[in-house]
């Protein structure tokens with residue numbers, strides 16, 4: 001349950017985002033559209049910087065990753081092969097009274113956010129049951145706040161069920177969830193107590209699956225033959241283009257393909273601002289590695305993680321576990337490099353029962369958002385499931401051939417060959433039977449795959465670090481948001497916001513300000529400095545208002561540095577070690593308000609070293 005204090009913080013962040021042009025509601029002039037958000041001038045720069053940082057880190061600075069930019073609409077068979085058509089669904093309930101749709105697994109996150117539930121929590125503090133107060137509430141305010149709650153519709157019966165439960169011999173204290181369930185129940189259904197609709201307290205239908213993909217048609221005719229989907233993830237295009245990229249990019253496994261771009265999910269209940277949207281952006285890497293059996297054949301033994309932490313530079317004997325740990329650590333390093341140190345993140349290792357059937361491991365990187373600690377990115381070891389699926393469904397081979405593997409395999413002792421082939425056979429058999437291939441056929445295919453391994457062929461496995469741009473933007477906004485209270489000489493206190501973004505992702509890197517607008521000498525010089533900086537970085541020029549106000553405006557925008565042209569620029573520095581030196585400006589640091597003088601000629605390299 002989100003703390004009220006934290007919701008206040010969330011409100012402050014959303015209001016700043018609107019006021020300063022980071023994020024607006026999509027189609028606001030028509031009342032908005034739920035789950036869709038636009039980025040304003042500052043937000044667009046912030047987002048661009050985040051994506052640029054990811055792309056540079058994940059592709060340009062690496063020898064072993066290349067990029068891809070695929071279409072949003074792809075052949076519908078891709079989504080059949082990936083499993084999205086059959087299983088990409090959330091459980092959904094409908095309120096029988098207000099008709100609103102609710103994601104069934106989010107009901108208990110949503111209930112405490114609503115006024116009726118908060119009122120009940122206040123009436124019954126710390127698990128106590130205050131029946132007379134509940135009765136009065138049901139007859140009064142409850143009618144407006146939760147008109148369809150059983151307590152409001154039928155207080156006598158509901159409260160009698162509740163009393164029976166509370167007064168039963170040896171009864172355990174009620175949990176908050178149980179209390180809400182009792183207050184939603186005036187007749188027991190097949191499963192016992194009812195779950196209330198978070199919006200009106202009404203009765204919810206049992207959950208049923210709701211596919212999250214946005215469906216459309218390509219071409220002029222709307223028929224089953226030309227159904228298509230807006231992609232719900234960027235990853236599948238990478239798998240579908242694996243062969244083309246492998247053949248053209250002169251890369252050998254292990255190597256990765258990175259893509260970022262729009263993804264669409266028709267979320268049942270988009271919520272928590274941009275955290276769960278219907279249109280969002282992803283930054284995904286599919287890093288292809290050899291199966292452990294191939295690594296063992298070539299190097300003699302597969303290295304597995306000996307300790308927590310970064311395992312260092314990749315080695316030829318790394319199996320999937322080393323690569324998985326490597327990518328978890330690389331991603332944490334990336335976040336630290338843009339202002340989210342490890343202390344702001346948590347790692348959640350999914351339990352075996354939580355993993356998708358094909359996944360060997362998955363680590364969620366979590367951030368403490370104001371509404372709770374939630375996933376920012378998932379790093380999954382997905383075995384060879386994805387390429388295998390596309391090979392089976394398209395009929396096109398997705399495997400690779402390695403001469404080094406063929407040679408190494410042929411030199412292994414026969415018992416080692418047999419053991420490795422058997423392990424590979426079992427893994428392939430497990431996958432094929434899981435996908436419904438008939439047993440005899442699966443056995444024959446798995447045998448072919450095992451024979452192929454001995455000849456240097458295999459289907460690559462994959463490690464997938466998959467991050468959401470919008471969630472990261474929200475995390476960066478929450479992390480940067482800082483309120484400071486200042487008291488002036490007259491004792492008057494004022495609280496203002498400083499957005500402490502890392503300079504690398506800050507929307508505006510530097511603001512250039514003349515101390516006074518009406519002094520042409522100062523104004524012209526400031527304009528000239530601004531013009532010299534803007535081709536290199538996002539710079540801003542502001543002449544309006546007192547210098548204190550302009551600094552405050554830049555603090556709110558998260559600009560790490562302000563440069564002020566003042567009289568000392570022309571007359572020479574007044575005192576200190578630089579006394580008498582001309583052509584300097586005041587450089588102000590956002591985070592501590594510190595000011596220093598810097599030569600105009602040194603400004604560009606000084607800034608570039610900090611903002612790139």
Ligand code: GAP
Pocket residue numbers: 232233234235265267274275276277278280281282284375376377378466467468469470471
């Ligand atoms: N290819 C794997 C995949 O798509 P996912 O966990 O469903 O995995 C990856 O999504 C990331 O995409 C999430 O960690 C999150 O950052 C982002 N994401 C997913 N659904 C989202 C939504 N509805 N709104 C905003 N971001 C979302």
